[in-house]
Amino acid sequence: MKRRRTLDTKLNELRARLAEVYDLQAAARVLDWDQNTYMPPGGGPARARQLSTLERLAHEKFTAAEIGQLLDGLRSYEESLPYEADEASLIRVTRRDYERAVKVPPSFVAQLADHTSNSYQAWTVARPADDFAGVRPYLEKTLDLSRQLAGFFPGYEHIADPLIEYDDYGMTVATIRALFGRLREQLAPLVQAITAQEPLDDACLRQEFGEAQQLAFGLEIVRRFGYDLARGRLDKTPHPFTTEFSIGDVRITTRVNGRHLGEALFSTLHEAGHAMYEQGIHADLEGTPLGGGTSAGVHESQSRLWENVVGRSRDVWQFFYPHLQATFPGQLGRVPLEAFYRAINKVERSLIRTEADEVTYNLHVMLRFELELDLLEGHLAVRDLPEAWRARYQRDLGIAPPDDRDGVLQDVHWYDGTIGGAFQGYTLGNVMSGAFFEAALRAHPEIPAEMAVGEFGTLHGWLKENIYQHGSKYTAAELVERVTGAPLSIEPYVRYLRGKYGELYRL
Ligand code: ZN
Numbered sequence: 001m002k003r004r005r006t007l008d009t010k011l012n013e014l015r016a017r018l019a020e021v022y023d024l025q026a027a028a029r030v031l032d033w034d035q036n037t038y039m040p041p042g043g044g045p046a047r048a049r050q051l052s053t054l055e056r057l058a059h060e061k062f063t064a065a066e067i068g069q070l071l072d073g074l075r076s077y078e079e080s081l082p083y084e085a086d087e088a089s090l091i092r093v094t095r096r097d098y099e100r101a102v103k104v105p106p107s108f109v110a111q112l113a114d115h116t117s118n119s120y121q122a123w124t125v126a127r128p129a130d131d132f133a134g135v136r137p138y139l140e141k142t143l144d145l146s147r148q149l150a151g152f153f154p155g156y157e158h159i160a161d162p163l164i165e166y167d168d169y170g171m172t173v174a175t176i177r178a179l180f181g182r183l184r185e186q187l188a189p190l191v192q193a194i195t196a197q198e199p200l201d202d203a204c205l206r207q208e209f210g211e212a213q214q215l216a217f218g219l220e221i222v223r224r225f226g227y228d229l230a231r232g233r234l235d236k237t238p239h240p241f242t243t244e245f246s247i248g249d250v251r252i253t254t255r256v257n258g259r260h261l262g263e264a265l266f267s268t269l270h271e272a273g274h275a276m277y278e279q280g281i282h283a284d285l286e287g288t289p290l291g292g293g294t295s296a297g298v299h300e301s302q303s304r305l306w307e308n309v310v311g312r313s314r315d316v317w318q319f320f321y322p323h324l325q326a327t328f329p330g331q332l333g334r335v336p337l338e339a340f341y342r343a344i345n346k347v348e349r350s351l352i353r354t355e356a357d358e359v360t361y362n363l364h365v366m367l368r369f370e371l372e373l374d375l376l377e378g379h380l381a382v383r384d385l386p387e388a389w390r391a392r393y394q395r396d397l398g399i400a401p402p403d404d405r406d407g408v409l410q411d412v413h414w415y416d417g418t419i420g421g422a423f424q425g426y427t428l429g430n431v432m433s434g435a436f437f438e439a440a441l442r443a444h445p446e447i448p449a450e451m452a453v454g455e456f457g458t459l460h461g462w463l464k465e466n467i468y469q470h471g472s473k474y475t476a477a478e479l480v481e482r483v484t485g486a487p488l489s490i491e492p493y494v495r496y497l498r499g500k501y502g503e504l505y506r507l
Helices: 002-037 041-062 065-073 075-080 086-101 106-129 132-151 161-167 173-195 211-225 261-279 296-310 314-327 337-343 361-377 382-397 424-443 447-451 457-466 476-484 491-504
Strands: 234-236 242-246 249-254
Touching (some): 002 041, 002 065, 002 086, 002 106, 041 086, 041 106, 065 075, 065 086, 132 161, 132 361, 132 382, 161 173, 161 424, 173 424, 211 261, 211 296, 211 314, 261 296, 296 424, 296 476, 424 447, 424 476, 424 491, 447 457
Parallel strands (some): 234 249
16 A cells, blocks of 8 residues: 555656646747747747747756656556556656656757747748848758757767657668658659659639638638637648647647648648647646657658548548639639549649649658758758759759749758758658558548548547547557557558559559
8 A cells, every 4th residue: 555655656746747847848839839920020039048948947857857766766667557558658658758858958958949949030031032041050050959969869870860769759760761762662653654644734723812711711621620629720820830738729820822722721731630639639648748649750640641631532522622612613613523633633743842742742751851861961061952952853853943942941840940850750651641541441431431421520530549549658650550450561651642643644
């Protein structure tokens, strides 16, 4: 009895300390959300300092010696519990994160947060102005800080490995290169065969569409998918993202292009996929390291599943297209469903990753991954990055950006975080989305027919049951194995692409 009471006390103390860390991190996310949505430019310098302070405090609290002692004291208790138990998972995952965090000094965490915030603000000015020179000093410092961060973790095979581990625990440069190599072998001939044909016509998407109607329509779709608006909201931003302040407040953002219907629509579906994952985490896990999605890859599997596998399917638009036509009768009233379906699935060699079609998308990701490795390895200097970017686009996609705005400045990642570990999750997510959706269809073959009548409860419920509710209890590899019954394989995803685009392009 006494031993049990001591353990309860220790576990409660651990939870209380972790909740403080979570609250500081959530407060930082509120400031970050504000910086990315409504903050006037004058707020910049103070905001960088405030974010830096909160990140440092959270890091100091999380790496306190008392947390290490509590984890030590709970080790035999953890070992007495089943692996899947919430408490065992809490101790296991907290220890894993703690052992990583104590290697990084709080002063470095503060410096990185401060630099990142300033760099982001410089990027928001530089991108519209096509001014790479304006952000180059920031990016050079980011590369320096990224290398320093990796240096706190000696013993890895590749300098990017510890940076990848932050976002995709269990993956390394070697495993990702192998997977990307196999995928590229499958994608290259598919892209070749499709782009050799007459391109599909997407003119119906390239008209004037009112901003308010675009936003309202996207929100209506994601509400039907299962995004809970009592625990979420949609705002505008330069680079769409999702953020969570608690399981009860998970927000999405989008950007609107008044002359292209796809941009706000599909980025809203994408971010809602992220948000439904966070909203679906079991309430008992809130306020702990288990209370968030388990990896960048699994997170992207959910955003890409809802955006593409569901959101660009013929089934879904059988239901939504008449509503879309009613919203934009002048633009789409005379455009048949099949023409719209083909327009939203047009495959082309293009410049912008976030707007790329499903078939070429991973080529955009792979070249960024390679550039990150070149920068970290010291084979590429930041000043040569714009030219290297153009050369890779020419090589892999047969098209090169006319400027840096749609070249090396297009993605926020390197300007709002570290270099290393930023991009692999997108392709890992695509691959996982194929595997997860195939497993969902095995369990519930009725899902496509339900989507065609605007019903998403079976799919959403299956994802919640099998993926969302677990938060970070399982690593990505464990989750894939549990959900699909096999280790991660590119095959289901390649089958999906071949099936869909084979039909669209009569391959
Ligand atoms: Zn995403």
